[in-house]
Amino acid sequence: MSLMSEVGQKAFNLGVPFAVHLDVTYRCNERCVHCYLDHDDHGEMTTAEIKDVLDQLAEAGVFFLTFSGGEVFMRRDFFELVEHARRLMFNVKIKTNAVMIHEEEARRLRELAVDTIQISVYSHRPQVHDAITKLPHSFERTINSIRFLREQGLRVTIANVMMTVNSSDHLGVQKLAAELGVHYTLDPTITPMMDGGTSVLALRIPGEDLPEIFHNPALVGSQEEFCAPPQPPSEEDLEGYSCSPGHSFCYISPYGDVFPCVQFPLPTGNIRQQKFLDVWNLSPQMKEVRSIQAKDLTVCSSCSHVTSCTRCPGLAYVEGSMRGPSTADCEKSFYRTGVPTANMLRQGLSKPPGRVRLIQIRPIAMPA
Amino acid sequence: MPEDCIYIARSSAIAARALAGEMMVMNSADSTFFTLNEVATAIFQAADGHTPLREIVRNQICEQFDVDPEQAQADAEQFVAELSAHGILLVSNQPLAAETAR
Ligand code: SF4
Ligand code: SF4
Numbered sequence: 276m277s278l279m280s281e282v283g284q285k286a287f288n289l290g291v292p293f294a295v296h297l298d299v300t301y302r303c304n305e306r307c308v309h310c311y312l313d314h315d316d317h318g319e320m321t322t323a324e325i326k327d328v329l330d331q332l333a334e335a336g337v338f339f340l341t342f343s344g345g346e347v348f349m350r351r352d353f354f355e356l357v358e359h360a361r362r363l364m365f366n367v368k369i370k371t372n373a374v375m376i377h378e379e380e381a382r383r384l385r386e387l388a389v390d391t392i393q394i395s396v397y398s399h400r401p402q403v404h405d406a407i408t409k410l411p412h413s414f415e416r417t418i419n420s421i422r423f424l425r426e427q428g429l430r431v432t433i434a435n436v437m438m439t440v441n442s443s444d445h446l447g448v449q450k451l452a453a454e455l456g457v458h459y460t461l462d463p464t465i466t467p468m469m470d471g472g473t474s475v476l477a478l479r480i481p482g483e484d485l486p487e488i489f490h491n492p493a494l495v496g497s498q499e500e501f502c503a504p505p506q507p508p509s510e511e512d513l514e515g516y517s518c519s520p521g522h523s524f525c526y527i528s529p530y531g532d533v534f535p536c537v538q539f540p541l542p543t544g545n546i547r548q549q550k551f552l553d554v555w556n557l558s559p560q561m562k563e564v565r566s567i568q569a570k571d572l573t574v575c576s577s578c579s580h581v582t583s584c585t586r587c588p589g590l591a592y593v594e595g596s597m598r599g600p601s602t603a604d605c606e607k608s609f610y611r612t613g614v615p616t617a618n619m620l621r622q623g624l625s626k627p628p629g630r631v632r633l634i635q636i637r638p639i640a641m642p643a
Numbered sequence: 644m645p646e647d648c649i650y651i652a653r654s655s656a657i658a659a660r661a662l663a664g665e666m667m668v669m670n671s672a673d674s675t676f677f678t679l680n681e682v683a684t685a686i687f688q689a690a691d692g693h694t695p696l697r698e699i700v701r702n703q704i705c706e707q708f709d710v711d712p713e714q715a716q717a718d719a720e721q722f723v724a725e726l727s728a729h730g731i732l733l734v735s736n737q738p739l740a741a742e743t744a745r
Contacts, residue, residue: 279676282667289663338660338667366658366669388656390671430674 286336286523287516290565292555293523294339295332296537299325299356300529301345305372305408307395309438312345319529322352324547326359328527331551333363343370343537345529354383361387368393370434373420374413381423392424393432399447407440421455431457437488442480449493461494479603482627485610504612505580512582513570520588521564525555535564539589541597564588567598574600578617580608602627651699651723651732652692652739659687668731675729682708682715683722690732692739696723 276284286293300319301312320328332340340360347353347369360367369384370393376384384392394417398404401414408414424431433452437445445461452459480488488494495501516522520535527533531547533554534540543561544554555561567588573596575581585608590601600618606627608616619627653659659668666684669676679687682704689699696719704715726732733739 278678282662282676282678286662291662293662333660336660336662338658338662338669361655364657364659366671388671390658390669390674428672 283519283523286338287519290556291336291523292332292525293337294341294519295337295524296341296343296526297325297328297332298343298345298527298529298537299347299353300350302349303344303346303372304349304374305346305410305413307397307408308440309407309436314345317530319350320531320547322355324531325356328531328546328551329356329360329363329365331546333365335552335555338366339368340365341368341370346375347371348375348380354380354387357384357387357389361389366390370395372408372413372417373424374410374416376420376423378423378426381420381427381429384424385427385429389429391430391432393434394421396433396435396448396451398441398444399451400444403441403444418451418455421457425456431455433457433459435459435461437461437480439480442484445488445494461488482606482610485607489607489611502611502613503583504614505583505608507579508569508582513568513576515569515582516565516567517569517586517588521561525561533558533561535561536589538587539564539592539597541589541592564597571598572600573598574617574621579614580612580616584608584616648736649696649720649723650692650694650735650738651686651690651696651727652735653687653690654730654733657731668726670730672730675731677726677729677731682710682718686719686722687726687732692733696720 283293300316301314302316303310303312303314342357342360348371350356357367357369367387367389368391369389373392373394396404396417397407404414405411421431421433433448435445435448449459489502490498492498518536520539525533525535526537526539527546531545532542533544533546533551534542541560541564543558546554569581570576572581575584575586578584584604586604587601588597590603591597591599594602600616602618605616605618609619609627615625616627619625622628654670656672657668657670659666661684664681664684666679666687667676668679668687685703685707686699689703697716700716700719701712704710704719705712723732723734727734
């Protein structure tokens with residue numbers, strides 16, 4: 276185990292909020308087709324409020340701080356917030372579409388010793404990327420910004436959200452990332468909207484297309500390891516917890532609402548009304564999330580995939596129960612290994628039920 | 644460099660936080676990650692750029708941890724050299740401006 280994982284595990288065991296994801300705005304200059312946010316400003320925290328939150332997070336022991344949005348640079352005070360965070364010695368990561376980063380901004384980010392800048396790139400083909408973001412020339416601007424950041428020696432990761440409309444472009448984006456000298460991550464997860472709307476889920480890669488991705492060594496590394504059949508869970512596995520939300524991680528919205536995770540819209544408190552540590556330590560919802568062990572999961576506890584599955588309790592919560600299965604992860608487990616999941620077996624299915632069907636989808640004009 | 648004149652300051656490029664008595668330190672430039680034990684944490688926290696290392700060892704380390712002053716000084720110098728090689732501490736024989744990220 277690396278020193279970093281050891282420390283992360285220690286924070287998890289002690290219940291210290293080691294990492295926090297803070298969205299500073301939901302406003303955005305792009306209108307991505309898969310985005311789950313309402314972009315209007317319904318009363319974002321002020322500069323002073325966010326600085327106070329940062330003070331509280333430092334006090335609570337937070338080490339990794341991710342600033343995200345919306346588009347973080349839509350806030351005119353964004354650099355003031357990063358400056359404050361760095362003065363408090365957080366390890367700062369930023370998620371952005373980068374279209375507002377020019378040479379000057381790149382230089383500032385380097386001076387502030389920001390750890391990593393994660394940038395969304397949907398395709399290596401400008402017309403496809405721009406059709407997804409609905410911002411003309413966004414591809415060109417984003418790629419130029421990546422070059423400015425690299426010139427400053429900053430660490431950049433391209434995050435490639437994969438959906439139906441760009442499903443054939445991942446290899447192109449991976450090649451582009453290599454040319455630019457940046458890291459590449461692929462994410463086939465489309466998140467339901469914050470208000471619970473599921474229309475964007477229609478953009479999810481259909482399960483039947485997942486084997487092609489999961490059996491591509493360029494994307495998953497060792498296929499043998501990645502696609503290995505699940506091992507039956509041990510007693511110890513069943514005593515285990517799922518991911519870090521509520522244990523060593525949480526998410527804070529631009530309005531001060533605290534949630535277990537970005538993808539887990541269970542309200543646990545608001546830091547405009549309570550101290551952060553009171554929400555973290557005392558919120559009944561946070562305590563409930565923290566208490567769930569694998570053996571408590573209604574369907575998954577009897578599933579052979581339970582130890583290797585990426586079951587997201589947040590997506591499960593959106594589907595009806597944070598202790599239940601998450602359909603998207605069931606699909607992934609099945610198509611990764613070919614072994615039926617407990618969720619399928621209890622429904623008598625030979626393959627996953629398929630994606631949540633389209634309720635309403637914003638039209639997207641995709642170039643040929 | 645005469646040892647009485649060593650001044651140390653934390654670099655502005657690092658992230659740091661205490662976790663259960665240990666200090667976690669990471670240099671964003673190369674992602675090197677360290678955890679410091681209690682004694683090292685005390686030196687790190689006292690690295691204000693204007694207190695000589697010998698004074699930090701005498702006031703913070705010998706008093707709090709009941710250790711032999713010569714041994715403590717030698718250990719502290721080795722520790723400071725290691726962290727400065729990783730860009731975590733800045734070392735000079737002149738007082739340094741305590742760096743904070745600008
Ligand atoms: S699995 Fe879901 S709830 Fe857990 S960290 Fe990932 S996104 Fe968040
Ligand atoms: S495959 Fe489905 S049923 Fe099995 S653990 Fe994962 S989410 Fe639960």
